[in-house]
Amino acid sequence: MTARQKQLLYVGAALLVVMSWTFYAADGPQTTAVLAGTVRAATLLALGAMCGMIGERSGVVNIGIEGQFLLSAFAAFTIASMTGSLFLGTVAGIGMGLIMGWMLAAMAVGLKVDQIIAGTVLNIAALGLTSFFYDRSRSLGMGKYTNIDLGPLAEIPLVGTVFFSRPPLTYLTMVLLVVVHIALFRSVWGMRTRAIGEHPGAADTVGIDVLKLRYFNVTIAGGLAGLGGSYLALEAVGTFSRAMSGGRGFLALAVMIFGRRTPFGAYAAALFFGFTTALQNQFQLNNTFDIPPQFVGMLPFVVTIIVVALSGLIGSMRDPAALGQVYEKG
Amino acid sequence: MSEVLLAARNVTKQFPGVLANDDISAQLRPGRILALLGENGAGKSTLVNILFGMYRPDSGEVVIKDEIVDLHGPDDAISRGIGMVHQHFQLVPPMRVVENIVLGAEPSKRGLVDLAEARSRVVELSQRYGLEIDPDALVEDLPVGMQQRVEILKALYREADVLILDEPTGVLTPQEADHLLGVLRELTATGLGIVFITHKLREVLAIADDIVVLRNGRVVGETTPAETNESGLAEMMVGRSVVLRVEKSAAQPADVVLAVDELEVNDDRGHLAVDGLSFEVRAGEVLGIAGVEGNGQRELVEAVTGLRHPLSGTMRINGEEVTNGSARDISKKGVAHIPEDREKHGVISVYSLAENSVLNRYHRSPFSLRGVLRRDVIDRHAEDVVEEFDVRTPSIAVAASSLSGGNKQKLIVGREFSDDIKLLIAAQPTRGIDIGAIEFIHRRILEQRDKGAAVLLVSAELDEILGLSDRIAVLYDGKLMDVLDAQDADRERVGLLMAGITQ
Numbered sequence: 098m099t100a101r102q103k104q105l106l107y108v109g110a111a112l113l114v115v116m117s118w119t120f121y122a123a124d125g126p127q128t129t130a131v132l133a134g135t136v137r138a139a140t141l142l143a144l145g146a147m148c149g150m151i152g153e154r155s156g157v158v159n160i161g162i163e164g165q166f167l168l169s170a171f172a173a174f175t176i177a178s179m180t181g182s183l184f185l186g187t188v189a190g191i192g193m194g195l196i197m198g199w200m201l202a203a204m205a206v207g208l209k210v211d212q213i214i215a216g217t218v219l220n221i222a223a224l225g226l227t228s229f230f231y232d233r234s235r236s237l238g239m240g241k242y243t244n245i246d247l248g249p250l251a252e253i254p255l256v257g258t259v260f261f262s263r264p265p266l267t268y269l270t271m272v273l274l275v276v277v278h279i280a281l282f283r284s285v286w287g288m289r290t291r292a293i294g295e296h297p298g299a300a301d302t303v304g305i306d307v308l309k310l311r312y313f314n315v316t317i318a319g320g321l322a323g324l325g326g327s328y329l330a331l332e333a334v335g336t337f338s339r340a341m342s343g344g345r346g347f348l349a350l351a352v353m354i355f356g357r358r359t360p361f362g363a364y365a366a367a368l369f370f371g372f373t374t375a376l377q378n379q380f381q382l383n384n385t386f387d388i389p390p391q392f393v394g395m396l397p398f399v400v401t402i403i404v405v406a407l408s409g410l411i412g413s414m415r416d417p418a419a420l421g422q423v424y425e426k427g
Numbered sequence: 428m429s430e431v432l433l434a435a436r437n438v439t440k441q442f443p444g445v446l447a448n449d450d451i452s453a454q455l456r457p458g459r460i461l462a463l464l465g466e467n468g469a470g471k472s473t474l475v476n477i478l479f480g481m482y483r484p485d486s487g488e489v490v491i492k493d494e495i496v497d498l499h500g501p502d503d504a505i506s507r508g509i510g511m512v513h514q515h516f517q518l519v520p521p522m523r524v525v526e527n528i529v530l531g532a533e534p535s536k537r538g539l540v541d542l543a544e545a546r547s548r549v550v551e552l553s554q555r556y557g558l559e560i561d562p563d564a565l566v567e568d569l570p571v572g573m574q575q576r577v578e579i580l581k582a583l584y585r586e587a588d589v590l591i592l593d594e595p596t597g598v599l600t601p602q603e604a605d606h607l608l609g610v611l612r613e614l615t616a617t618g619l620g621i622v623f624i625t626h627k628l629r630e631v632l633a634i635a636d637d638i639v640v641l642r643n644g645r646v647v648g649e650t651t652p653a654e655t656n657e658s659g660l661a662e663m664m665v666g667r668s669v670v671l672r673v674e675k676s677a678a679q680p681a682d683v684v685l686a687v688d689e690l691e692v693n694d695d696r697g698h699l700a701v702d703g704l705s706f707e708v709r710a711g712e713v714l715g716i717a718g719v720e721g722n723g724q725r726e727l728v729e730a731v732t733g734l735r736h737p738l739s740g741t742m743r744i745n746g747e748e749v750t751n752g753s754a755r756d757i758s759k760k761g762v763a764h765i766p767e768d769r770e771k772h773g774v775i776s777v778y779s780l781a782e783n784s785v786l787n788r789y790h791r792s793p794f795s796l797r798g799v800l801r802r803d804v805i806d807r808h809a810e811d812v813v814e815e816f817d818v819r820t821p822s823i824a825v826a827a828s829s830l831s832g833g834n835k836q837k838l839i840v841g842r843e844f845s846d847d848i849k850l851l852i853a854a855q856p857t858r859g860i861d862i863g864a865i866e867f868i869h870r871r872i873l874e875q876r877d878k879g880a881a882v883l884l885v886s887a888e889l890d891e892i893l894g895l896s897d898r899i900a901v902l903y904d905g906k907l908m909d910v911l912d913a914q915d916a917d918r919e920r921v922g923l924l925m926a927g928i929t930q
């Protein structure tokens with residue numbers, strides 16, 4: 098990031114804080130609702146973006162996040178409603194994410210199928226399977242995950258409610274952001290991962306098994322998307338419905354790119370996109386605009402297009418050099 | 428200490444269609460430098476890739492420190508003390524020098540890379556061997572010579588006692604190359620053994636203790652610098668006596684054909700690659716553009732041939748402005764182009780030899796009539812090209828991909844030279860082809876000059892530039908350092924200019 102971009106970012110952040118407080122003073126409940134909605138939407142996007150960045154940092158494009166969200170949400174919901182345990186449901190969602198990650202790896206890394214096609218296969222399979230096996234009569238008898246107050250932190254006005262009085266998977270995501278950041282940029286694994294995404298040949302000549310590491314990373318990353326699915330079904334919504342991922346797996350990729358394939362960058366971007374989603378919800382609730390709700394619902398996607406186009410103008414980041422390419426030895 | 432550090436014993440390796448290594452034996456002893464000499468395609472890289480565990484031999488043995496070993500991958504070779512500097516550097520450009528050096532063998536604490544420890548080991552290493560380097564620089568910001576130093580340090584960091592260097596001087600200026608040879612000589616003082624691959628005779632004589640010459644995958648000679656000389660080595664390498672210098676008469680320069688003025692061109696990444704170039708080429712002379720690769724040569728050639736639009740400046744051919752002309756507009760003015768990358772821009776490899784022989788003219792009479800190709804005329808033309816330019820092929824119907832590099836190049840030259848040409852733009856015209864074909868193409872280029880064509884020759888091989896040019900322009904960082912008359916130019920002077928040094 099250049100100094101100028103950083104300046105812009107700080108000015109933007111400061112402006113947002115000032116604005117939020119002004120609105121909060123004017124209308125407390127609504128502001129809180131919008132900001133809480135922001136964090137809620139951002140959590141899913143952040144998990145998807147982390148899944149995407151681990152793949153892309155190792156050179157594998159994952160456009161199957163949408164499908165990974167959906168099928169994992171289904172698995173999480175079904176197991177939770179069968180066992181009555183949200184925890185087991187969450188584990189099932191993560192497990193399903195790992196399986197789908199492994200399938201993507203098997204196709205894209207093992208069989209060297211075109212990565213875009215492999216991801217599309219996941220998306221179509223997830224939509225078909227969940228629609229077919231969807232059982233309307235199921236529900237979560239015990240309800241969804243509830244908020245946990247983090248002691249005195251939760252008492253802070255606005256910030257407390259928005260960040261420190263949240264359900265468990267949201268906290269887990271925040272912890273994972275730090276973990277993934279350290280793993281990617283400080284650990285031996287992270288250094289090797291970045292190397293195989295930039296120059297797999299170089300990694301190979303120093304004895305790093307490129308295909309094995311890509312296989313591993315794409316699978317593990319699937320677990321993050323799986324957690325996203327669990328979050329969606331068991332924490333954000335509390336039920337399962339057809340195609341409930343609603344394009345957010347793709348939005349997560351935009352978030353990842355806008356966040357420069359770093360966890361913290363992605364979270365900032367996720368909060369931004371989450372804000373547009375929450376704002377849009379609030380507009381619809383209040384009937385702010387006298388236009389069909391579908392148009393108001395377009396807001397996050399219109400903003401995505403504008404922002405991605407703009408970020409191309411404001412000094413774009415280079416993709417990992419080996420992104421999307423099959424690695425052949427020798 | 429072991430008798431034999433590294434050896435190949437009767438190694439054979441078959442690739443689809445080529446026997447790349449045929450019963451090769453060679454050995455390296457501690458403290459010595461073994462030069463592997465051979466033309467392009469002789470099997471040198473294949474052999475060292477086998478010694479490094481990248482490829483497995485079909486038969487034969489690899490010996491490391493007196494022990495027969497079975498290498499399953501580079502890490503097997505690395506752990507036995509073999510280090511390799513590849514022909515194409517194996518570095519991760521956006522990572523730091525220190526990260527590149529320790530990658531794969533990182534000092535770590537609980538899974539986290541211990542960068543402080545890594546940095547201090549790298550600094551210690553670079554001081555011990557006198558290979559100074561900034562450990563925190565990004566590799567992509569380093570000049571090629573420095574990147575090569577990183578590669579050497581990478582091997583030394585892994586405690587290599589054998590260093591294999593595959594064509595290490597190809598990307599260096601002559602002075603940088605000499606410096607490298609000095610460094611390698613010093614390294615052997617500690618007992619390190621070095622395998623040095625090259626096709627440059629001068630370097631072999633300067634540095635080798637033992638020389639093994641390969642041709643067509645076989646060992647065709649073993650000697651030492653004391654027992655041989657350049658022409659002896661060349662003869663072994665090619666299998667017959669060769670003329671190392673082309674005969675040429677004095678140039679008869681006439682009118683200006685190509686005039687380039689204040690030309691600026693961007694590269695693919697949008698950086699200025701050609702920075703305000705002005706020069707002229709006259710009919711009947713060869714202007715050679717010397718320079719280490721990547722100093723704007725490619726962008727210059729692409730601009731002059733209409734493949735890339737310049738940012739600003741003008742280009743004229745015989746007085747007519749062609750600055751924003753298409754490749755076809757320019758070709759119509761009588762411009763022939765031998766492109767740098769023959770696979771990508773020279774031939775269409777799935778097309779037949781006959782079709783390739785008219786790629787620049789198939790749309791014109793007599794090769795087509797009202798939009799329909801006339802196969803009989805094209806075939807006759809192709810037969811002529813094959814005959815006149817000595818293209819070795821079973822027939823004109825085979826796909827271009829089945830020709831060897833040298834024969835593809837002769838086909839391209841034949842196609843481009845069969846019209847009456849005003850301007851010839853030859854980029855790396857003899858890269859990667861055998862000496863026989865090199866001689867042939869050099870003679871043909873001079874023939875065009877003597878018939879009155881203006882020739883712009885771009886080459887990274889200094890010997891080629893010195894041998895063919897009447898005037899020599901040296902390109903550095905997109906700018907012309909100087910333009911010398913051929914008789915004032917020597918290796919030393921041009922080499923310094925190539926490094927951007929004007930005294």
Ligand SMILES: Nc1ncnc2c1ncn2[C@@H]1O[C@H](COP(=O)(O)OP(=O)(O)O)[C@@H](O)[C@H]1O
Nearest residue numbers: 442443445447466467468469470471472473474
């Ligand atoms: N991976 C490969 N697959 C098929 N053929 C190859 C491969 N590598 C090299 N060859 C062929 O083997 C021969 C020897 O190549 P190489 O060892 O690279 O020669 P050198 O390094 O001496 O120029 C050439 O004909 C080349 O085309």
Ligand SMILES: [Mg+2]
Nearest residue numbers: 471472514593
């Ligand atoms: Mg080679």
